[in-house]
Amino acid sequence: MTSPNPRSTASIRSHPLHVMLVPVPIVCFLATLITDIVYWQSTNMLWADMSAWLLTVGLIVSVFAVLAGLIDFLGDPRIRRLRAAWIHVLGNVAVLVLSIFNALVHTRDAYTSVVPTGLILSGLVALILLVTGWNGWSMVYRHGVGVRGIQS
Amino acid sequence: MRLLPCTAMAALLLALAACGPEASDPRRQLGHDPYLPPLHQYLLPPMHVAKVVGWNGATPQAAPGLTVRAFATGLANPRSLYVLPNGDVLVVETGEPPPSMSRPKDLVMNVVEKEAHSRTKPGQRILLFRSTKGDGVPDVKTVFLEHLHSPFGVVLVGNDLYVANTDAVVRYPYTPGETQITAPGVTLCELPGGPIDHHWTKSLTAGPDGTKLYAGVGSNSNITENGLQAEVGRASVWEIDRATGAHREYATGLRNPNGLQFEPQTHVLWAVVNERDELGPDLVPDYLTSVRDGAFYGWPYSYYGQHLDPRVQPQRPDLVARAVAPDYALSSHVAPLGLVFYHGTSLPAHYRGGAFVGEHGSWNRSVLNGYKIVFIPFADGRPAGLPEDVVTGFLVDGDKARGRPVGLAVDAQGALLIADDAGNSVWRVSAAAP
Numbered sequence: 001m002t003s004p005n006p007r008s009t010a011s012i013r014s015h016p017l018h019v020m021l022v023p024v025p026i027v028c029f030l031a032t033l034i035t036d037i038v039y040w041q042s043t044n045m046l047w048a049d050m051s052a053w054l055l056t057v058g059l060i061v062s063v064f065a066v067l068a069g070l071i072d073f074l075g076d077p078r079i080r081r082l083r084a085a086w087i088h089v090l091g092n093v094a095v096l097v098l099s100i101f102n103a104l105v106h107t108r109d110a111y112t113s114v115v116p117t118g119l120i121l122s123g124l125v126a127l128i129l130l131v132t133g134w135n136g137w138s139m140v141y142r143h144g145v146g147v148r149g150i151q152s
Numbered sequence: 153m154r155l156l157p158c159t160a161m162a163a164l165l166l167a168l169a170a171c172g173p174e175a176s177d178p179r180r181q182l183g184h185d186p187y188l189p190p191l192h193q194y195l196l197p198p199m200h201v202a203k204v205v206g207w208n209g210a211t212p213q214a215a216p217g218l219t220v221r222a223f224a225t226g227l228a229n230p231r232s233l234y235v236l237p238n239g240d241v242l243v244v245e246t247g248e249p250p251p252s253m254s255r256p257k258d259l260v261m262n263v264v265e266k267e268a269h270s271r272t273k274p275g276q277r278i279l280l281f282r283s284t285k286g287d288g289v290p291d292v293k294t295v296f297l298e299h300l301h302s303p304f305g306v307v308l309v310g311n312d313l314y315v316a317n318t319d320a321v322v323r324y325p326y327t328p329g330e331t332q333i334t335a336p337g338v339t340l341c342e343l344p345g346g347p348i349d350h351h352w353t354k355s356l357t358a359g360p361d362g363t364k365l366y367a368g369v370g371s372n373s374n375i376t377e378n379g380l381q382a383e384v385g386r387a388s389v390w391e392i393d394r395a396t397g398a399h400r401e402y403a404t405g406l407r408n409p410n411g412l413q414f415e416p417q418t419h420v421l422w423a424v425v426n427e428r429d430e431l432g433p434d435l436v437p438d439y440l441t442s443v444r445d446g447a448f449y450g451w452p453y454s455y456y457g458q459h460l461d462p463r464v465q466p467q468r469p470d471l472v473a474r475a476v477a478p479d480y481a482l483s484s485h486v487a488p489l490g491l492v493f494y495h496g497t498s499l500p501a502h503y504r505g506g507a508f509v510g511e512h513g514s515w516n517r518s519v520l521n522g523y524k525i526v527f528i529p530f531a532d533g534r535p536a537g538l539p540e541d542v543v544t545g546f547l548v549d550g551d552k553a554r555g556r557p558v559g560l561a562v563d564a565q566g567a568l569l570i571a572d573d574a575g576n577s578v579w580r581v582s583a584a585a586p
Contacts, residue, residue, distance in 0.1 A: 043465045045254075045379040052255040104195040107257045109377035109430060111465040112193055 006082070006139075008146030009075025010068040016146035018072055021065035022136070026129055028058030029099060033122040039114050048106070048114050051122070055103040062096055072146070082143055084135040091132035098125050172198070175433035175519040178483035182538055186481035188456060192432040193463075199260075201268035201515040202523065202553035204574045210554060212570075213545040214581055215527075217500045220543060223569060223580040224290065228275035230571040230578055231353070232490075232559030234306040238328055239564030241281045242296060242306055243571065243578055247274025249302050249318055252348045254378060268515055268553075270574045276300050278315070280331050281578075288565045288580060294331040297324065301345075304559075305356025305367065305412070309394065316354035316367055319345025321392060341397040344369055344385045348378050351386075351426075353489065357412040358394075360419045365392040368423060370408035375428050375463045376452045387451045389423065389443050405449035405475060411491025411560070412443075417505065418533030424488035424509055425478065427455060429516040434484045440491065440509060440528065440535065441478035450475040480535045485514035486522030490559040493530070496566025499583050506530045508542065508568055510557040523547050525557055525570060525581075543570060543581060 008016035032054045039047035069089070072079060079085050102121040106113050139145040173192050180187040207225075214220045224230070227245055234242040247269075251262050277298035281290035297315065305316035313326040315337070322337035343354055351370025358365050371387040372378050389409055391402040408426035415422055421443040427436035428451070436455045448471055450457065452464045457477035460467065482488055490510025494503045506529045511522035525543035528535050546555050555575020563569055567582040 045377060048377075049255040052257065056256045101195070106255075107196075108193055108463070109373070109375045110463040112463045113377070115465075 003149040005144035005147045005149060006078035007076045008072045010071040014148045017068035018065060021061060021068060024061040025058040025065060028054040029125050033126045036114050036119045036122045040119055052106040055099060055106055059099060059103060079145055082139060084138040088132050088135040091128050095125050095128050173432050175517055178521050181437045181481050181483040183480060186437045189434050191435055197430045198518045199264050200518055201264055202520055202547060202551055203267060204270055205552045205554060207554045207575050212543045212579055215542050217584055218581050219584040220579050220581050223578040224281060225577045227576045228272045229270055229573045231573045232304050233561035233569050233571050235561050235563050236308060241563060243279045244303050245275025245277055246303050248352050249346055249349050270576055272576055288563055288567055297333050302352050304353040307356050307358045309358045309362045314356060314365060316356035318349055318352040318354055319343055321367060341392045341399050348372050348382050351408040353410055355410045355412045360414055363394055365394060366412050366421060367392060368409035368412050402445055403443045403447045405451045407451040410489045413491050413493055415533050416493055416495050424491045426487055433517045437481040437484045438486050438488050439478040439482055440480045447476045448474055483521060485517045487512035492560040492562055496562050498566030508560050510560045512556050512558055
C-alpha cells in the first residue's frame, strides 16, 4: 500500500519526528523576544539570562529538528515540489543563522547583550517564524505531508 | 552534502572570532596618559589563555643586577605573601570559591579559567617558612593556619593577626616566634562573599597608625552582568575599624582592587586595579593608583574618568561627573594582583622607594600581556618614569605559561618574594653577586 500523500522519511511508526521536535525551538525563539523586551524595559539581568538559556536550548534542539526535516525534504520528491516546503526550508535557515548570531550577541555582558542588536534579531526571528510556521502547517494540513492515508 | 554547510558554519564562526581590532603596542598604554582606542564589542570575545605547563626545573629571568632562585616549590596555589616582624614568611595557599552559573556563557568561562590555572587543589591555608640562618633560605616549614575560606590578605598589627577570607576579616592571636596558630579566629567584619563571588581575592592592609584596616573588595561581575543588586558593597576599598569592626566604603568604583599598600614616605594608600574586559584588546588599561578617601573611580559606569561604558543601564551621570581618572596605567588585561613598595636596602639602589607590581597575565587579548613583575620608579611618593621589566620568563613557546605571578613581599633580608600560583612556587629575587 502506498500513501497518496508525500511521505515523512524520518518517522517512527508513521509519526514524523520533525513535527515533534520543532515546537521546542519555535517556543524558545518566540519566548526570547518576550524576555528580551522585559529585560529592555526592566534592565533586570534575570530576563537577559533567561533569553540566553532559551536561545541555547532552542539551538540545540534545532540541530535534531533540522536533521529530521532535511531527511524528509530529501526523502520524497513530492515534498520538494511544494512551494510551501521551499519557503519553509529557506525561512528556517534564516531563523537559525540569525539565532546563532543572536546567541553570540547574548554572550555579551549586561545591557548590550540585548539592546539593541539582540532585541532586533529576536524580533526578526519571530517575524520569519510566523511565515515559516504558516507554510509548515500548509505542508501538513493542505498537502498532507507525512499524513498516512486512511485505510478503508 | 550536509558536510558543506557544517564547514561553512565553522569557517564563519572562526571568522567571527578573528574579527575585532588588532592588539596595539602595550607601551602606548603606560603611565599617566594612556592611549584609549574606541571601544569594540565582540560577537565572540578572544579567549586566549596561556596553558599552564609548569617550570620543570627552569626559573624566571631577572633584570641585570638581580638573581632569582626558588624560595619554595611544590606548593598548592600560593597567591599571597606576608613577612612577619621576625622574618618568618607567610605563604597563603588559596583558590576561588565554587563558581556560580547564571547563563550558558558561564559554563565556557569556567572551563577557560581552569585551563589558565594550576591543576593542584588549593591549600586554603597559610604556610610559614623560616630561615634560621637568616640567609633567606628557608629551613623550617610549618602549617601556620588551616581550614580557611579562600583567604588572600594578611596583616599583623601588634599581636593581632588578621586574615581576609573571601567572606570575612578574621582576627587571630599571634605570639612572636610561634609557627602555628591553633586558637580559633574571631570575625572582625564580614565581607561580601557568595553565593556569587566573582572577584574573590580580598586584599588587606593596616593604616599607618594601626587603628584601621583596609580591605579590597572586588566587583561581582565583569560589568554588572550579575545585576546591580549583586554589587552592594563591592568594587570598593573598605575601611574597617579595628576596635569595633565597623566599616565604611573608603573609595568606590575600583573594579578589582588588590595589593593595598601604604606608600611609606607619604602614607597614602595605593592599589593595583583590574579593569573591565570585552571592550577590545586595548581596553580598559589596568592601573596603579593612589586611593583617595571618598573618591569614585568610575566602575561600572565609566572608565578613566568620564569614558562611558554602554553596557551599564541605568547610567548614573551624577557619579560619572565626579569619577576620578587613576594615576598610572599598566596597559590592558595584564591583571595586576601584587604590589609592594621597596624599602629594603639589599637590592640595587635604583629600586629604593619604587613599586614592584605582579602581573598575573591576560586571557582576554589575542596577544598575551603581563605575565611578569614590573618596577615603577617613584619620586616624592608619585610614579616617576616608565615601568621596567624586572622578572620575566613566565611564558614559554609564546603562549604557554610556566607560572603566573600574583602577590609580592619584601623579606627580612630585603629580597623580593613572588607568589606564583600556576607554578606552585615562591621565587626570591636578590642582588646578583658582584
